[in-house]
Amino acid sequence: MKRILVGIKRVVDYNVRIRVKPDGSGVMLDGVKMSINPFDEIALEEALRIKERGQAEEIVVVTMGPTDCQQQLRTALAMGADRALHIVTTEALEPLTGAKLLHKIVEREQPFLVILGKQSIDGDNSQTGQMLAQLWDRPQATFASKVELTDSSAKVTREVDAGLETLEVDLPAVITVDLRLNEPRYVKLPDIMKAKKKPLESLPVADLGVETKTRIKVLKTEPPAARQKGKMVKDVTELVEALRQKGLV
């Protein structure tokens, strides 16, 4: 079966104003809106389009995290994924641990393509896809803004600092997606109903044989240094004068 594996991470919705807990122990998550990591929605959308073009037969979505993550898996199933896997853990996972767990799933599912987000918007790590590609000893094409598939390879345009780079990678491969790759579809109500009947399998993390002990200890979390509120100027003349005084023009 030509299968694509897509990573779906549950994160604080990108519109939420993040507040750090006063005791420095983390960010406030109680009652905060949670969503699929925006990059992962794009990853899933790309997988769905590949399947719709007849270049894949099955889309499997996978998440790692606590029980609540199943909400995001259900949303992914409603978007059109065929099947979901939930690696159940309540511990925080470092990217390398996450990549090792995903590698176990890759060995089990044998996808010809793994599509992940280029970064999770909570940890902002941008590591998991690259690590998975290395553990799997397969190519990667990160920060993708265009993907063209043939039977044995993928031609991927990547958003890099210098412009747009194109790589050709043999399959199987890992692709991590950037924002401009596509525009994810909206979920329709009937699809949400249908998604309830799609298979969702839970796997306790302990069954996968990966050491999950963290090596990066978070000592404290602080809000960023606040910028001093500035000054409103009334016109260009006043602005230029202010900049001149600071030696900026």
Added chain:
Amino acid sequence: MSEILIIAEHAGGKLNPATAKCVTAASSIAGAKMTIAVFAADGAAVAAQAAKLAGVAKVITVDNAANQHALAAVIAPQVAALAKSYTHVFGPSTTFGKDLMPRVAALLDAPQLSDVMVIESATRFVRPTYASNAITTVEVDAGTQVVATIRSASFTATPEGSSTAPIESATPSAALPSHTRFVGLAAAKSDRPDLQTAARVISGGRALGSADAFKIIYSLAEQLGAGVGASRAAVDAGYAPNDMQVGQTGKTVAPDLYIACGISGAIQHLTGIKDARTIVAINKDPEAPIFEVADFGLVGDLFTIVPELEKQIAATK
């Protein structure tokens, strides 16, 4: 003692300034011994530049035709083979470093810290999360090998020193894959200063409305000798190329002066400009969030303000 391996970023025979920033970051570790590794088809010119950076103990060149295009899958095994005896392996937090370093970390089975902004000690680091809305201090056990990418906007570049470090060549034994092939690079050509190192940056947002209208931004930039940036909305709409995007998923800038024209100030954009010394916002909406972080705010229509600004700046010269 900390032995730090820094992976050089370079293009066209020139060392990227992000590398000298990695050196600055590494030198915050007391007694650090810093080695720079240059992976290239022919790294001599780049190595010569790296060897001049103050405090660098040694430069290693790994010349191989396969290293022509900095493919992560090809370079990572060579880095890993070289890195075994180092306590830390650093790369810049650019698309080059972000692509490469996690593969290195996976090979070394070492934890990676992305976007490090402060190094407190050999084991303690500060890095941003949640689009820089939550700054975390993290620690690893002594003796844990650490892979990190260094946030360029948080460090100044190490200048040239008075001495030159020795340059050695190495041939790490690593099997190089052939599964990844470089096809091409479409680089936007411009004579403007590089966004990430420019002292001044002018950015345009969705308000510009067309690629053509961006001309007023380029024109002001030329007057100021500034780099030009854009919001994601402007890039998505095709008004500006992707390499101009500033923000959480674009570039991080740290100029002395940042002028945001017709940009609302979404958190994902602000992340990219938090290290700007002075921020100027031009927006017709007095409630735009960009004004909360601007040192100087001017409410009005950018299509009249920007040309007027250019004229008045020209007049001050």
